[in-house]
Amino acid sequence: MLNHHPSIEMLTDYAAGSLALSHSLCIAAHLEHCPECQQQVQKLEILGAHFFDQVPQESSRLDKLKDTFFERLEKQPTIQKNTPLADHAENSTLWDKYKVPYSLRQFITKSYDELTWMRLSPSFKIAILHNEEGGPQVSLTRVKAGAHMPTHTHTGDEITLVLEGAFSDEQGVYRRGDFINRDASHKHKPIVTKDAECICLTVLDAPIEFTGWFARLFNPILRRYHPHSP
């Protein structure tokens, strides 16, 4: 049983398709661990289908569109495009310690180790998955067992999804699958639990600023990877 879930508003936006893709990525990864939220999303999709079914339609003639469509269908290759699930489902191999979530397999084909990890301290590494121009930054962080994560504040929302291991802060313990959404006003001091390293998926709407001694080392590096921040 997980303790930390996305809010119902966020799940609604996800089911409606209006949530930013970077945030949807975190929701998708959470759903892989959370049957409870999966069920809610299914209901939210039923609700969406009701609005879809009753959308006011204009009575325009569609004969031309129909002709175009069937022409296009003829040209379609008969081989069906498999869903990415079928392509990659069994990609994770037995000797891998961790199973990469399906939603992240567009960035990671086999193992977290294939990523380019930047070591920012002896116990803290980061790998950028996706960096939109002027948009959010999607990254993985990897912190050694028992280590402190650097203290930081952020200028925008920060979503963290625990992929492996666990960490805690002033407000609780977060385990595999937990979804944590923090706004800009939040200042936290996470510590990884002593038993195992911790890998998290993190989405930042705006770049974080680290505070304290770490800042001198860290901020210039992150800024380099977030070239469009002020």
Place this chain on the structure above:
Amino acid sequence: MERATQTQPNDHLVEDMLAIAQRRDQLALTRLFDHYVPKVRAFCLAAQPGSNIMADDIAQEVMIRIWNKAHTYKPEAASLNTWVFTLARNARIDYLRKNSRHQSSIDPEYLWRNVVDENADPFKDAQQKRDQERIQQGLDKLPPDQKQVLSKVYLEGKTHKEAAAELSLPLGTIKSRVRLAMHKLTIYIKR
């Protein structure tokens, strides 16, 4: 737009789906086209008024997906409307992603699992029908202000923030309307 009647079960359309899956029946596809294309177009125009090119393109894309994925549709796991809604939603997301100024390289194909899951669960059918009924009944009783917000979110593809701006209401009001609505629809259970 208000309609109190129960959504008609699309039994004949479900049969058409089977005919496509089993026999590649193009006449069945034509009937699905007639039923769903006007809805998909309207769904797209609600988000981007006047964008007929976009609406036509997405409608065709949805029909191609119906044709290619008909064999994956399982009536016991989701109603056909729900299934087509998720196809339309995903096609709309994909179109907007590829055609917007802020192009994102995050592939939506990985982010929404098929509503039809692989393991057929004998209780699923009953559960799904019960959810359908509860949501339908709840919707009929929902106050218009709550319905309006949900319609903005689902049809117009607005985020809560955008809905708040458009209705000139504080974000908190929008959020509480959504929360209340979800509670009445038995979607949101307080944890």
